Amino acid sequence: MDKPPILVARAIFPEIIDQLQQHFEVEHNQADELWSKQQLAAKLAGKAGAFTTGGERIDAETMANAPGLKIVANMAVGYNNFDLPAMTQRRVLGTNTPDVLTETTADFGFALLMATARRLTESEHFLRAGRWTRWSYDMFSGRDVHGATLGILGMGRIGQGIARRGAHGFGMKVIYHNRSRLAPQLEAECKARYVGKEELLKTADHLVLVLPYSAESHHVIGAAELALMKPTATLVNVARGGIVDDVALAAALREGRIAGAGLDVFEGEPQVHPDLLKVPNVVLSPHIASATVPTRMAMAQLAADNLIGFLVHGKPLTPLNPE
Numbered sequence: 001m002d003k004p005p006i007l008v009a010r011a012i013f014p015e016i017i018d019q020l021q022q023h024f025e026v027e028h029n030q031a032d033e034l035w036s037k038q039q040l041a042a043k044l045a046g047k048a049g050a051f052t053t054g055g056e057r058i059d060a061e062t063m064a065n066a067p068g069l070k071i072v073a074n075m076a077v078g079y080n081n082f083d084l085p086a087m088t089q090r091r092v093l094g095t096n097t098p099d100v101l102t103e104t105t106a107d108f109g110f111a112l113l114m115a116t117a118r119r120l121t122e123s124e125h126f127l128r129a130g131r132w133t134r135w136s137y138d139m140f141s142g143r144d145v146h147g148a149t150l151g152i153l154g155m156g157r158i159g160q161g162i163a164r165r166g167a168h169g170f171g172m173k174v175i176y177h178n179r180s181r182l183a184p185q186l187e188a189e190c191k192a193r194y195v196g197k198e199e200l201l202k203t204a205d206h207l208v209l210v211l212p213y214s215a216e217s218h219h220v221i222g223a224a225e226l227a228l229m230k231p232t233a234t235l236v237n238v239a240r241g242g243i244v245d246d247v248a249l250a251a252a253l254r255e256g257r258i259a260g261a262g263l264d265v266f267e268g269e270p271q272v273h274p275d276l277l278k279v280p281n282v283v284l285s286p287h288i289a290s291a292t293v294p295t296r297m298a299m300a301q302l303a304a305d306n307l308i309g310f311l312v313h314g315k316p317l318t319p320l321n322p323e
């Protein structure tokens, strides 16, 4: 029997490609070029499945030439690159990679929080520039992490992981806001107290954003929200660009209306707003919160298992829009 044709839209681990080739006719973007929407649409033509990595837009336009497309497996827990209603309408299944990256991403969120609070990037730049001439009592004084109030906006699995690290590892007081309240047992495990959004913004010493991106969460942190935060507070985003209004954030950082920010994600990434590049009190990283070798491998494996599970055995592992 002919193997179903699939597209792997970005470079991924060779061992995953080997596995996929056992079941499918694989077209692989080994060169890892970033395709335009038109190029992606052309590549999807005639394919039964696709392996995407989070940056490829799957919507009516990109699926227009692919009437045989049955599944798109995203190697990411976030799936804001999918127009899920358009996929459902065309009976295209979307899958993502939940759970396997939770702890790794929570580790990184906490690393970014600590680096921001303790001004690690700023002080390293100072040292590398040869400007360190003596010890000084107020040089790069930051904010304490231990015992501080940790605010979490978006209390899914990753948010809970960050809460646990803060509460159990650093004796932080944890407050959170979420669409729905956690079950009492989970709140107790995370030592987290549910508060309204305004209280969260006003009270947190360190605010971490871990909510999914959607039309509702677009610019959920803008000028008005930043104005509620303490001038000593820090903001960390390991969720998605677009949740924060980067221009408003850069202005708040420049004017000292908040103390610092740690950002792994950006609106329009891989472009970063030039205003953010100009402010010193921000720690910037290129969307690497889930980037450890075992976790990226587990994500790739789960995406591949979804393709094999669905196209070969009729059963995906982590479907987003099951029939």
Ligand code: DGY
Binding pocket: 054, 075, 076, 077, 078, 079, 101, 239, 287, 289, 290
């Ligand atoms: C995710 O899984 O959504 C991450 O942002 C991708 O690394």
